[in-house]
Amino acid sequence: MEGNIEELKGAIALIGYGLGAIGGGVGVGLVVGQAITAMARQPEMAGTVRTTMFLGIAFTEALALLGFVLFFIA
């Protein structure tokens, strides 16, 4: 069967971005959830936990954002 892959490129990129976003979403949810638990247990450590939480979010989020950029490049 003859097919033109160019026409499907956008749709495939969109699916790829959706799949990439799953991991990032689950990861950020886990990071923030655990950080909230830690802050609730030890409120005196809240400052340190918050800084580390932002670091964790930044590292986790990177893959989802790469998917977002690849969606436009593809």
Place this chain on the structure above:
Amino acid sequence: MGGLIALVAAVHHECDVVNEVVCVPADVKTLFEFKEPWFTIGPVNFTRTSFLFLLAALIVVALLFFGLRRNRMVPSKFEAAIQSLVEFVRDGIARDIIGPEGVKYTPYLLSIFMLILVGNFFELTPFINFPIMSRMAIPFFLSLVTYFIFVIVGFAKNGLSYVTAIVWPKSVPVALRPLVGLIEFVSTFALRPLTLAVRLFANMVAGHLMLSLLLGSGVAFILAVGEIGPKAGIGIFWFAFGLFIFLFEIVVASLQAYVFTLLSAVYIQSSLHPEH
């Protein structure tokens, strides 16, 4: 003037308000193409982005100059705000992350923090509505500066053992060392500058696109009320959603400036103490 107004006008003319429920530009890729330069000085093309970049730098210099010019016992509200910002970067980022010897990196961290903050808030400023960090060249340049700083600091502080500690990590079982070392080497020297830049860039592009599409759709549908009747109510929904995203983008703009500065500090710290 006003990228958003131009975009709203373009969306309004192209928008098929009768059949669609949201206005999407015909080709999103036009948003990523180079615009015609305003004028050219020698080999340098002067575009709207470069003008905004210089404007952001000027605003940062002016803020810091007028905020810290006088060392008074009782600072005014503006001076107190700028001083607390400087203190936040020095104590909250440089000293907390890098340690006591990190205070000397405060000037660099403060400059990138302020530049990214001002550049991101251009996204939310009426009649500008363009985050300069959504042009890949600018965040990539900033992340390359951070890259050179942490590599040079690593070599200056630890000599050649900076690289050997990364490719042959002592804290890992011997059998795993080649694999972990390879991953660490690639992630430190190739992926760090890339992800640092892409994180800022993609966040800003995503926010800019969301704001433009939602507010643009809202205006386009509301203006077409004579043509489509009660369906124009969708426009009110899009506009309200756009205003909600606007509030969200205030958080994102400040948070991304913070994250970029924080990660720069973490990378410098990991060069000073590669064993951690």
